[in-house]
Amino acid sequence: MEALESIKSRIEAAIPGSKLTIVADTGSAAQHSLWVDSGHGREVAAVLRDDPQLRLDYASNVTGVDWLDKVMKETVKTKQVIEGVDREIQQTIETKHPGYLEVVYHLYSMELKHGPLIIRLRTDNRSDQVRLPSLTPIWRGAEFQEREIYDLFGIVFEGHPDLRRILMWDGFKDHPMRKDYIEPDDYEYEPTAHDEIAEKAARHQK
Amino acid sequence: MDDALRNELSRQGVFTTSLEELYNWGRKNSLWPLSFGLACCAIEMMAASMARWDLARFGAEVFRPSPRQADLMIVAGTVTKKMAPQVVRLYNQMPEPKYVIAMGACAISGGPFKQGYNVLKGIDRYIPVDVHIPGCPPRPEALLHALITLQEKIDAQALTGERRPRHLVPDAPSEFPVPQYGEHDLEPSRNSDLWRPPRVDSESGIPHAEKVA
Numbered sequence: 300m301e302a303l304e305s306i307k308s309r310i311e312a313a314i315p316g317s318k319l320t321i322v323a324d325t326g327s328a329a330q331h332s333l334w335v336d337s338g339h340g341r342e343v344a345a346v347l348r349d350d351p352q353l354r355l356d357y358a359s360n361v362t363g364v365d366w367l368d369k370v371m372k373e374t375v376k377t378k379q380v381i382e383g384v385d386r387e388i389q390q391t392i393e394t395k396h397p398g399y400l401e402v403v404y405h406l407y408s409m410e411l412k413h414g415p416l417i418i419r420l421r422t423d424n425r426s427d428q429v430r431l432p433s434l435t436p437i438w439r440g441a442e443f444q445e446r447e448i449y450d451l452f453g454i455v456f457e458g459h460p461d462l463r464r465i466l467m468w469d470g471f472k473d474h475p476m477r478k479d480y481i482e483p484d485d486y487e488y489e490p491t492a493h494d495e496i497a498e499k500a501a502r503h504q505k
Numbered sequence: 506m507d508d509a510l511r512n513e514l515s516r517q518g519v520f521t522t523s524l525e526e527l528y529n530w531g532r533k534n535s536l537w538p539l540s541f542g543l544a545c546c547a548i549e550m551m552a553a554s555m556a557r558w559d560l561a562r563f564g565a566e567v568f569r570p571s572p573r574q575a576d577l578m579i580v581a582g583t584v585t586k587k588m589a590p591q592v593v594r595l596y597n598q599m600p601e602p603k604y605v606i607a608m609g610a611c612a613i614s615g616g617p618f619k620q621g622y623n624v625l626k627g628i629d630r631y632i633p634v635d636v637h638i639p640g641c642p643p644r645p646e647a648l649l650h651a652l653i654t655l656q657e658k659i660d661a662q663a664l665t666g667e668r669r670p671r672h673l674v675p676d677a678p679s680e681f682p683v684p685q686y687g688e689h690d691l692e693p694s695r696n697s698d699l700w701r702p703p704r705v706d707s708e709s710g711i712p713h714a715e716k717v718a
Contacts, residue, residue, distance in 0.1 A: 467587065467623065489619075
């Protein structure tokens with residue numbers, strides 16, 4: 300399959316205003332992916348499916364990821380002149396990275412027998428800006444997986460034909476795969492409890 | 506009638522019995538299980554009912570597709586919280602006398618899924634269970650053993666007095682509250698009349714042996 304850089308530049312040229320970013324995978328698998336801006340998600344997906352060189356006609360897997368807010372600490376050494384003497388001072392700089400929810404699509408081409416191409420869509424934050432374009436109109440097989448992601452992560456897919464919960468019941472309020480999900484406290488005991496399970500069980504004994 | 510006289514009579518060709526024995530004998534040898542399964546344990550249940558293990562030898566081969574015609578519920582598999590109200594409703598629709606076998610680790614405690622948010626941690630939180638079979642899944646022999654254990658339990662029941670079975674006590678409930686889907690969990694999360702968590706030793710985390718009524 301074509302190199303990711305060339306796919307990126309071709310799509311950006313084909314769809315004015317679209318912004319694609321290559322997310323590098325530093326691991327040994329080296330499966331780099333394309334982060335597509337959510338405003339042009341549907342158009343980019345249509346190009347990926349219909350482009351004669353790519354023909355990515357099969358979305359094999361759709362996954363949700365929850366990225367929490369994180370604070371990165373970086374230690375920087377700077378030289379400063381204090382009381383006329385050059386001194387090296389260590390400074391810790393904290394940078395805040397706001398969290399977001401992410402959907403990852405693994406795309407293959409049945410026709411040209413290549414793949415996977417991995418694309419990602421990211422929400423603006425984890426609380427109120429959680430809408431993303433649904434890619435079910437492009438790949439019909441994404442329907443149930445997007446429903447599952449809606450159910451478990453709370454990402455709202457715009458343009459999805461039938462966006463309902465699929466695993467939990469209607470009326471359930473939480474999204475259990477979010478990292479800050481608090482599960483119901485119905486774990487009263489364990490015959491051979493240990494560690495945090497023993498603590499959980501002990502809370503019920505009071 | 507004492508046993509010696511009875512043995513003597515039967516040796517002479519006179520068969521004697523009591524109403525209680527006859528009634529229990531009839532009940533225990535004609536259990537009609539409800540034909541429903543929830544997960545992989547149900548495959549073992551099916552195997553137990555087929556030619557190789559032949560549940561019919563113990564008089565429980567008439568799997569009924571309707572709860573109205575069944576008197577034994579084999580809870581075979583993982584009970585998810587989404588499924589639990591339907592299981593309780595099916596139990597409520599069965600006529601008395603009725604019995605429950607909780608088959609496998611999931612049905613008795615949640616099993617390997619116990620630490621999940623979506624699995625009921627044992628069906629005995631909502632309906633009374635007569636026989637629990639451990640195993641993941643239990644082999645068909647274990648289900649046969651559970652059935653024989655249930656038959657022994659039925660055989661030992663007295664029809665009168667304090668210890669008579671539930672279906673002969675007019676005030677005893679034959680239906681149990683169906684849990685509702687809540688915003689975060691099933692409501693209520695258990696039937697406190699039926700099930701209470703065992704007391705756990707706060708130091709070791711091991712449950713006390715005392716039985717909670």
